Amino acid sequence: MSQEEDLWDAIIVGGGPAGLSAAVYLGRSRRRTLLLHSGHSMAKWELDVQNYLGFPEGIAGTELLERGLAQARRFGVEVIEDTISSVRATDPFRLEGHGRRYEGKRVLLATGLTHLPPDIPGVKECLGHSLFFCKDCDAYRVQGRRIVILGHNNEAAEYALGMLTFSSRVTICTNGRQPLWDASHAGWLNEYGVAVIGSRVHAIDHEQGRLQSFALESGERLPVDAAFTTLGDLSHNRLAAEAGAALNEDGQVVVDSCMQTTVTGLYAAGCVTPANCQMIIAAGQGAIAGQAINRALFDEAVSRHALPLSGVMTDQ
Numbered sequence: 001m002s003q004e005e006d007l008w009d010a011i012i013v014g015g016g017p018a019g020l021s022a023a024v025y026l027g028r029s030r031r032r033t034l035l036l037h038s039g040h041s042m043a044k045w046e047l048d049v050q051n052y053l054g055f056p057e058g059i060a061g062t063e064l065l066e067r068g069l070a071q072a073r074r075f076g077v078e079v080i081e082d083t084i085s086s087v088r089a090t091d092p093f094r095l096e097g098h099g100r101r102y103e104g105k106r107v108l109l110a111t112g113l114t115h116l117p118p119d120i121p122g123v124k125e126c127l128g129h130s131l132f133f134c135k136d137c138d139a140y141r142v143q144g145r146r147i148v149i150l151g152h153n154n155e156a157a158e159y160a161l162g163m164l165t166f167s168s169r170v171t172i173c174t175n176g177r178q179p180l181w182d183a184s185h186a187g188w189l190n191e192y193g194v195a196v197i198g199s200r201v202h203a204i205d206h207e208q209g210r211l212q213s214f215a216l217e218s219g220e221r222l223p224v225d226a227a228f229t230t231l232g233d234l235s236h237n238r239l240a241a242e243a244g245a246a247l248n249e250d251g252q253v254v255v256d257s258c259m260q261t262t263v264t265g266l267y268a269a270g271c272v273t274p275a276n277c278q279m280i281i282a283a284g285q286g287a288i289a290g291q292a293i294n295r296a297l298f299d300e301a302v303s304r305h306a307l308p309l310s311g312v313m314t315d316q
Contacts, residue, residue: 009031009104010026010293011095012108013087013110014036014041017065018112018270018271018285019035020035021283022293023075024068024077027072027075034077035077036080036081036084037081037082041065043065045061046137050137051136052279053280064279087240087266093107093266109261109272113272114233117229120203121202122203123204125206129208130206133228135159139165142167145169145225147227147228148228149163149227150230151229152177152180154182156174157189161188171195172189172196174196174198176198176201177198205221211226212224233277237272240272259273259288269282270285270286
């Protein structure tokens with residue numbers, strides 16, 4: 001068997017918290033594990049992660065990933081940077097990378113999602129500094145400030161209402177879109193006095209990523225210290241779908257309690273599944289998937305009378 005067709009016990013696609021957590025569990029289970037990643041985890045967008053257990057002073061998303069990679073390598077996981085173009089649900093699974101093929105008995109897809117930022121000049125410089133995607137992650141850090149929610153649906157309305165816990169100065173800007181929230185949400189916004197501005201934002205005023213105001217097409221300037229956008233997410237589900245795994249109506253990969261998809265031997269974890277997209281939840285799902293894959297490999301080996309004989313020597 002050539003290097004390109006070498007058989008792995010488990011192949012993980014994705015180097016974010018879910019993939020790294022699974023890799024640690026599988027490596028410590030002495031499974032021959034390969035982690036493939038493209039280097040584009042959404043965790044890199046988080047400049048200061050304040051809600052990951054064990055880091056009371058916070059930690060940069062890039063550092064969290066670096067620590068996870070080091071931990072996975074410590075337990076014998078091989079890490080290769082590659083972009084996977086296809087996963088075939090054969091026996092074994094076959095994955096096509098950039099000019100290279102990989103084969104594995106089990107596959108975990110931890111491909112995540114991408115939050116969609118608004119198409120406004122200046123947005124990129126503000127991401128992670130004063131423009132955010134997740135109120136559960138970042139509302140705490142903007143308490144008492146002038147907060148603008150960019151959006152026009154029920155989710156945007158709920159973001160605005162939820163932000164009232166952190167600030168009395170909350171505004172929705174629909175960015176030129178017609179509001180789509182229902183009558184109940186409209187009533188709540190009116191009840192709590194949340195202002196709604198319909199003008200399009202044509203530019204962002206900021207200082208080194210710190211928002212100052214939105215320049216509106218109406219000619220007005222909307223003062224803002226922090227903004228949250230609710231334009232939706234792009235779920236990286238193509239590999240799962242092409243392998244035959246079922247998706248739900250939101251495009252998320254359907255999994256069972258062990259993180260297995262509707263394709264036997266194919267697992268998914270993290271933000272590509274219906275989980276609440278939090279790094280610590282993704283890591284937990286990765287741990288569940290890693291343990292489930294190890295158990296499935298164990299059960300298979302027992303049934304075939306093919307348990308490996310350990311080469312590890314211990315002191316007597």
